[in-house]
Amino acid sequence: MSTLNHQTIRKAIRERIESGEWLPGAIIPGEVDLAAEYGCSRTTVNRAMQNLADDGLIERKRRAGTRVKEIPTRQTTFKIPIVRHEIEASGARYRPHILERKTIKAPNHIAARLHLKKGAKLFHLVTAHLGDGRVHAVEDRWVNLAAAPDIVNAPLNEISANEWLIRKVPYSSGDVIFSASAAAAREAEAFETKIGSALFTIDRTTWLDNVYITTMTLRYRPGYNLHSRL
Amino acid sequence: MSTLNHQTIRKAIRERIESGEWLPGAIIPGEVDLAAEYGCSRTTVNRAMQNLADDGLIERKRRAGTRVKEIPTRQTTFKIPIVRHEIEASGARYRPHILERKTIKAPNHIAARLHLKKGAKLFHLVTAHLGDGRVHAVEDRWVNLAAAPDIVNAPLNEISANEWLIRKVPYSSGDVIFSASAAAAREAEAFETKIGSALFTIDRTTWLDNVYITTMTLRYRPGYNLHSRL
DNA sequence: TTATCTATTATGTATGCACATATTAAATGC
DNA sequence: GCATTTAATATGTGCATACATAATAGATAA
Numbered sequence: 001m002s003t004l005n006h007q008t009i010r011k012a013i014r015e016r017i018e019s020g021e022w023l024p025g026a027i028i029p030g031e032v033d034l035a036a037e038y039g040c041s042r043t044t045v046n047r048a049m050q051n052l053a054d055d056g057l058i059e060r061k062r063r064a065g066t067r068v069k070e071i072p073t074r075q076t077t078f079k080i081p082i083v084r085h086e087i088e089a090s091g092a093r094y095r096p097h098i099l100e101r102k103t104i105k106a107p108n109h110i111a112a113r114l115h116l117k118k119g120a121k122l123f124h125l126v127t128a129h130l131g132d133g134r135v136h137a138v139e140d141r142w143v144n145l146a147a148a149p150d151i152v153n154a155p156l157n158e159i160s161a162n163e164w165l166i167r168k169v170p171y172s173s174g175d176v177i178f179s180a181s182a183a184a185a186r187e188a189e190a191f192e193t194k195i196g197s198a199l200f201t202i203d204r205t206t207w208l209d210n211v212y213i214t215t216m217t218l219r220y221r222p223g224y225n226l227h228s229r230l
Numbered sequence: 231m232s233t234l235n236h237q238t239i240r241k242a243i244r245e246r247i248e249s250g251e252w253l254p255g256a257i258i259p260g261e262v263d264l265a266a267e268y269g270c271s272r273t274t275v276n277r278a279m280q281n282l283a284d285d286g287l288i289e290r291k292r293r294a295g296t297r298v299k300e301i302p303t304r305q306t307t308f309k310i311p312i313v314r315h316e317i318e319a320s321g322a323r324y325r326p327h328i329l330e331r332k333t334i335k336a337p338n339h340i341a342a343r344l345h346l347k348k349g350a351k352l353f354h355l356v357t358a359h360l361g362d363g364r365v366h367a368v369e370d371r372w373v374n375l376a377a378a379p380d381i382v383n384a385p386l387n388e389i390s391a392n393e394w395l396i397r398k399v400p401y402s403s404g405d406v407i408f409s410a411s412a413a414a415a416r417e418a419e420a421f422e423t424k425i426g427s428a429l430f431t432i433d434r435t436t437w438l439d440n441v442y443i444t445t446m447t448l449r450y451r452p453g454y455n456l457h458s459r460l
Numbered sequence: 461t462t463a464t465c466t467a468t469t470a471t472g473t474a475t476g477c478a479c480a481t482a483t484t485a486a487a488t489g490c
Numbered sequence: 491g492c493a494t495t496t497a498a499t500a501t502g503t504g505c506a507t508a509c510a511t512a513a514t515a516g517a518t519a520a
Contacts, residue, residue, distance in 0.1 A: 005472095030501085062502070065500060174304075179456070180430040272506095294512085296470085
């Protein structure tokens with residue numbers, strides 16, 4: 001059978017754009033024309049083009065046609081790593097080590113992040129994630145007890161709070177913030193580095209249907225980085 | 231007409247997963263059944279399901295059926311920001327300020343990144359990206375002159391090297407690395423902060439068809455962060 | 461029992477067609 | 491000239507259908 005699937009056509013069009021045949025901002029032939037040129041149905045071309053539009057390579061408008069993007073929207077998808085997986089992928093044995101675990105009144109900025117009133121009592125958990133005994137990352141987490149009361153009894157020595165929560169509320173929404181932060185005393189000690197060292201940091205707040213579940217700050221050991229391709 | 235489009239069905243299925251009707255790991259009804267249930271064609275259900283699979287919510291295998299992912303692959307898409315856009319979005323006026331600009335022998339680790347031999351001569355450019363006169367980020371870039379010889383004459387006071395290169399080679403592939411790094415003397419001075427301050431850092435190497443074009447390190451001012459939703 | 465083949469089946473993909481919808485360009489009215 | 495309506499058109503979407511392909515379960519043979 002013919003090998004003209006939508007992926008082939010998608011690739012062909014991509015190459016024509018990358019080769020400069022159709023310059024940024026230029027309009028490219030309509031679906032009907034391309035279908036004729038490649039000898040396939042418009043449906044197939046349509047699918048290929050939709051994919052390219054998803055990739056941010058082209059811009060499509062009804063009636064107006066399809067154009068190559070002026071400045072391609074460069075976007076990368078990062079898989080939000082699960083710390084245990086990262087550690088195990090490197091061949092080390094994972095173990096969470098709890099540094100702090102108590103239910104206390106949350107600081108105002110934490111309560112605000114979870115859209116709770118000032119002075120709300122939250123479950124506070126600080127965990128060092130160990131790979132073969134070495135600290136890979138330090139997690140500082142606050143959990144809304146109204147949303148996940150069982151957490152106080154969870155076996156957090158065996159399973160990390162993150163994974164425990166994923167099992168409880170697998171499909172939640174979240175905010176993710178990447179930044180760099182300076183090591184405080186606790187992190188400096190854990191990572192055996194100086195106070196003020198630059199640490200790659202992920203802040204994450206999670207909710208489901210307007211109920212805020214948890215917010216956490218994850219600080220990685222010095223030298224850690226997150227890699228992606230575009 | 232009926233409002234049963236693929237997006238509606240996609241949303242419906244998503245909700246049934248999020249509600250816990252189909253638990254992680256469980257198999258969900260086949261396309262034919264769902265089509266019957268929703269009163270649409272299998273094509274439409276297929277499209278909805280493919281989208282959900284792209285989102286990492288479900289896993290599909292021929293013959294084996296579709297299952298809810300055990301641990302949902304959390305992934306976020308970050309738009310790789312163009313510094314000028316970031317600055318202008320905040321209402322400030324953008325201006326690049328060149329700190330260094332010369333063609334010299336590249337350090338070995340840079341030559342290696344661009345897959346060139348040791349001692350290759352490269353165009354080296356250090357730029358401070360200013361927003362209303364304040365330094366927003368410092369960029370340290372090396373350009374392969376074999377790939378983009380014209381860069382030596384580019385008006386880099388007006389347009390940043392990044393944007394100039396995007397125009398020359400709009401559709402290239404790249405590696406992106408997010409990390410935290412300590413401010414060296416140059417950055418400390420530019421950002422009016424102390425040496426060793428934690429800076430959010432993006433490393434990026436770009437190529438097109440096996441020709442490596444440029445590699446750069448972009449260090450953002452203290453406090454900068456990258457935000458996303460999942 | 462174990463290995464190999466075969467039929468079954470769920471998803472994957474291509475196509476032709478019809479109609480929806482957004483946007484532009486042309487026609488019309490003031 | 492300027493505003494409004496109308497027609498033309500490229501993409502967006504849904505459906506029925508046919509066939510491809512991979513994985514499994516069951517049948518068959520060693």
